[in-house]
Amino acid sequence: MTRLLLSRSWPARFVRIAVLVSVGWWFAKDLVYAQLPVSLEWPNTDFENSLVDLSEIQSGGPPKDGIPPVDNPEFDSIGEASKWLNPREPVVAVSIDGETKAYPIQILIWHEIVNDSIAGIPLSVTFCPLCNATIVFDRRVDGVILDFGTTGRLRKSDLVMYDRQTESWWQQFTGQAIVGKMAGTLLDRLPASIVAYEDFRDAYPDAQVLSRRTGRQRAYGNNPYRGYDSVDDQPFLFFDPVDKRLPPMERVLDVSVGDAHKLYPFSVFKTAPVINDEVAGMPVAVFSRPGTLSALDGSVIADSREVPSATAYDRRLDGKIMRFELRDGHIVDSQSGTRWNLFGTGIDGPLSGRQLRPAPGSVHFAFAWLAFHPESQIYGQ
Known part of the structure; x- marks a missing residue:
């Protein structure tokens, strides 16, 4: 390895250049994608059909799904979750027809959307850290189950989501599609509450808790919005x-x-x-x-x-x-x-x-x- 780093031969130089370019692209790609013209990053979105002035929608930095949603969530038992989740940490509690799950904010803060189902109801658990807004939606529209991701954009500081079926853009705060084919469509909200994990644990000892096994490496338990x-x-x-x-x-x-x-x-x-x-x-x-x-x-x-x-x-x-x-x-x-x-x-x-x-x-x-x-x-x- 030392010989490769110090060698002046052209093959060694090419290897070093390739490594530097790869590392540089790894760190810069999100910024590059975030600066792409919106029509290039979103060729399937109908921007002619919009309920809002597009200038109100700002880039938050990350590109499309740069904050990756959890699409195939795995769950822990209460006993398993209690090994890594502080009793007083906040969780989103959702209960439908006798089935109850908890979604820790320490995971949602890194993913913002979890596409899941409870008691046969397809739902999306959403969290916008900038608005401290946790809202759960039924993700069925006219019999079609939608899968949601993050656009990397904000409106009024709030998460703008998109559905992968039509690539329409949705305002998380209102549950309304604001840009694209689905513009004007409203998602139904489902009851949810934010409580301390210990209160959830005591009330629902047989419930499931969203696992840290998301397929992504994130500093779960840390807060990237310190002091916000x-x-x-x-x-x-x-x-x-x-x-x-x-x-x-x-x-x-x-x-x-x-x-x-x-x-x-x-x-x-x-x-x-x-x-x-x-x-x-x-x-x-x-x-x-x-x-x-x-x-x-x-x-x-x-x-x-x-x-x-x-x-x-x-x-x-x-x-x-x-x-x-x-x-x-x-x-x-x-x-x-x-x-x-x-x-x-x-x-x-x-x-x-x-x-x-x-x-x-x-x-x-x-x-x-x-x-x-x-x-x-x-x-x-």
């Missing part, structure tokens, strides 16, 4: 005016009923960990619990600061409007005294085993939600 969720920071590649009603990076839980939207800022949970409210005629209960680790704080997620988890439910049960409170550290309904967990399940008392219906909504950064839904109400304001 400082509450007063400015979002990346966001050029709209920031809504002044909340700090831009404040975490919020939205509850959406039809065209009505209400936000519950995480800052209110310190004094109001359980909230009884109403949104567009729906009686709503918001449950929160401290102790989940932020995935966007420290360089290692397990060493990051704590933030709350929050979930929302329709508080109607058997024709009655339930009322909830925090009693001795537990969520309890005032009518029966039953104790409930973050997943809206009665776990101790007369209503043990009963399930509240999830209210439509999820957790985001305030700037992102208000950029797409500026008419939203804010709890406490």
